[in-house]
Amino acid sequence: MRLTLKIWRQENASAQGALQTYDLDGISADMSFLEMLDVLNEKLQGEGQEPVAFDHDCREGICGTCSLMINGEAHGPEVTTTCQLHMRSFNDGDTITIEPWRADAFPVVRDLIVDRSAFDRIIQSGGFISANTGSAPEANSVPAPRDKAMRAFNVATCIGCGACVAACPNGSASLFMGATSASSPRVSPSATRAWSTWSPSTTTRASVAAPTSASAPAPAPRRSRST
C-alpha cells in the first residue's frame, strides 16, 4: 500500500503544532496501525529526521495508551484500540490524518502524545481499599448468574484510553466515570467531586475538526456551552 500521512508534529507542550505530510510506500495490509508508524519512523530516522512520538505499551488492546485521532475518529474507523487497528481497514492511495486526542483535559506533550494524568487524579482521589478476598472461588459456586456477570464485565472493561473524552464535544469524562464507578469500589464520592470540576460546565475543549493544512495552527479552546 502507498499512503499519504498527515501527522500532527509538535515539539513540546508550549510549541506551535502543525500537520506535516509524509509519503509512505510498501505498507502491508496485515500490519497494525502502530507497525505502520514504526515503518515511518525507521524511514525518518534513516533520513536523519526526528521520529514521530506516539504512545503505546501493550499493543494488545489492554493498556489504553495508544490514543490517536485517525481521520477525525478516536482510534480510527473500527471499534477497537489503535494498536488493534490494521491497515486492511484502509485502501491503497489513502490519505490518513493522524492527530493526538483533542481535549483540553489532555494537553499535548509532544507530537501524538498527550498527558492523561487527569484520569489518574480522578482515580487517585478515590484512594484504594484493601480487601482480603481469599482464593479464587469455584466457578460454579459464584452467586452471580452468568448473564449478570457478563453485564457487569461490560462496564468493567474500561482501559482508561481517553477516547470517550476525545470524542465528546464537551470533553466529558462521563463514560470513563460511569465505567470506573459502576464496576469498582476504587472511585469514591470524593472522586465524583473531582470529576465535577471537570464537567461540561467548566471544560473547554479544542475543536474536534482536524486541521486541513500543514500550516494549521494549534486548535483554539472552545467555549463551554454554559458560558
Ligand code: SF4
Ligand atoms: S470508557 Fe472511555 S476511557 Fe474507558 S475504555 Fe471506553 S473510551 Fe476508553
Ligand code: FES
Ligand atoms: S498499546 Fe495498549 S491498548 Fe493499545
